[in-house]
Amino acid sequence: MDFRESDELAGHRAAARAWVEANVRPEWAEEQRRSGCHQTMELHERLARDGVLAAGWPAEYGGGDADPGYARAVFDECARAGLRCDGWATTSMVLHTILHVGTEEQKRRYLPGALRGEILIALGYSEPDSGSDVAAARTTAVRDGDAWVVDGQKMFTSTAQVCSHVFVLARTNPDAPKHAGLSLLLVPTDDPGFECRPIRTLGGQVTNATFYTGVRVPEAALIGEVDRGWNVMRIALVYERGVGGPASVDHAIAADLAAWARDARRPGGTTVLDDPLVAERIGRIAVEEEVSRLLGGWMDWHAAKGGVPGPEGAMRKLYWSESGRRHLADALDILGAEGLLAPGAPDAPAGGAFEHEFRAAAVTTVYGGASEVLRDIIAERRLGLPRSRPRVGPARPAGPA
Ligand SMILES: Cc1cc2nc3c(=O)[nH]c(=O)nc-3n(C[C@H](O)[C@H](O)[C@H](O)COP(=O)(O)OP(=O)(O)OC[C@H]3O[C@@H](n4cnc5c(N)ncnc54)[C@H](O)[C@@H]3O)c2cc1C
Incomplete structure (x- = not known):
């Protein structure tokens, strides 16, 4: 290669x-x-x-x-x-x-x-009582003639405030086992039964709580087979965790930090970058950012070959989010008090990006699969280790991740 x-x-x-x-x-x-x-x-x-x-x-x-x-x-x-x-x-x-x-x-x-x-489509999987355990969704879609009627609430429906549709995970068969009675529907946000309320997060992002009251969608809005939504959503999740994403979500901290450290002076007149420990830390960040980028390339290669990778998506997402969070903590440590200057503050290093990104990085280890859950996927599916907790109910349908 x-x-x-x-x-x-x-x-x-x-x-x-x-x-x-x-x-x-x-x-x-x-x-x-x-x-x-x-x-x-x-x-x-x-x-x-x-x-x-x-x-x-x-x-x-x-x-x-x-x-x-x-x-x-x-x-x-x-x-x-x-x-x-x-x-x-x-x-x-x-x-x-x-x-x-x-x-x-x-x-x-x-x-x-x-x-x-x-x-433009937002993802409507999470609910107030089901995030990691997303198959516990309570939002329902009930067949009525040649339509589906959707009722319920979703949490953290990011960018729904500007989207034309939400990809809603709904229970279509309340009598089936938890993972077997779910389906995915594309619900238009201009329906009078749709409501969107903002939630401001630690990182500054405004996500949403979305509400669905008697929203009618045609039969053709159901994506994949009815009651087989678990497998459909797992395909979408693989893409969320790193396959063919249109925008790089990797951080580019090393270059910004090196630029600042090259100019910033310590009391004795030396630059911050003259400190070998600082240079070593920035070097390590640069290496890990490169690994993150290459894992992204690995996902693209899978996608280009028409495949749906399984735990590799979890590996990529876990790596860039956890390393990114570490890198920003390192950056604030190196920057000292200056690192706390927020965007808009005069003289904030990199325009305040470090402070803002540090807050934003905290939530990257939660959405798209919390780190603990991703580690379980890698342990079980990539390394063949035994499950870390007993399975409740019947086995889940097979799927990519
Ligand atoms: C900024 C942001 C944007 C988001 N955008 C969207 C979106 O667009 N669409 C959408 O549907 N959702 C979205 N989410 C929701 C996100 O996917 C969930 O927050 C995530 O799945 C975790 O669910 P939870 O918040 O209910 O936490 P919980 O599932 O309650 O988890 C709480 C803690 O318990 C741990 N935990 C849970 N289960 C296990 C387990 N089995 N083993 C070990 N540890 C476990 C978790 O790792 C975590 O540390 C977003 C979240 C955030 C913060």
Whole structure:
């Protein structure tokens, strides 16, 4: 395997930088921080207009000519400019899932609209009493003629405030065992029975509690087989944990920290970077960031081959979130009091990014599978170790992760 950046990739990066320079307004990153909404619709429209969203998707469902490597570089450059595209990240997870299990009609209905930027999908799995144990969902979908009627509440439905749909995990068979009576439905957020209330989190992100009262959706909104939603959701979760994600969620702390340490002076006049212990810590962060990036490449390779990796997704998600949190704690330790200067404070290192990212990193080890749960998946499915806790009820249906 050749790990050098190819000329093609370098070209994509240069083109992506030029795209971001021409299209991204600097105030958008500040607006995301202020509003806590990690999805900027004006940016999304431009990504759709220039075919970045459509890159790499099958042509028969609206995929475009732009090179996926270029699209990835654009998302990376957006992330570098402080812009998250979480709504698109969740949408692409659902689109991948539809490609795996959806009907031909669903592929033709949802993919082209999403790639044109008109359909944006939030994930509605968690509930007030079911997060890690997501199969305990109580939201129901009841068949009524040729429709489904959805009632219940979801927690942490991130970016639902700007999304057109929520991918809702609902109980369709209350008499079946816990994991066997679930289904996934695409619920439109413009239905009068849908309500969205904001929840501000430690990292500044505003996620949502969403409520569903008698929301009617057509039969065709049910993705995958009825009552087999557990397996459908597990495909989507694999994508959430690192396969083919459109935007890099990896941190890039080493470079920012090194830049600060090169200039910052200690009382004796030496720079912070002159301290070999500081240099060693920054070096270790750089190495771990690279491992994180390569694990992302590993996921992309799986996806490009059409596979659905199992515990590898858990490994990638566990690694980047846990190492990222450690790196930010290291960064604050090296920065000292200056590291506590928040965005907006004069002279805050890297514009206050360290303080903000430190808070944000705390929740990355919770969403998309809490670290303890991911360790269990790796132990059981990758290493073949025995379950750490007794199974309650009948065995779960087989699935990828
Ligand atoms: C910022 C943010 C955004 C989110 N966005 C979304 C979203 O868009 N859509 C969505 O559906 N959900 C979303 N979530 C919810 C997220 O997936 C859940 O928070 C997560 O699954 C954990 O569930 P919980 O909060 O109920 O905690 P719990 O499941 O109650 O876990 C609490 C603690 O117990 C531990 N624990 C639980 N079960 C086990 C076990 N079996 N073995 C060992 N330890 C265990 C956990 O690791 C954790 O430390 C988001 C959460 C956050 C914080």
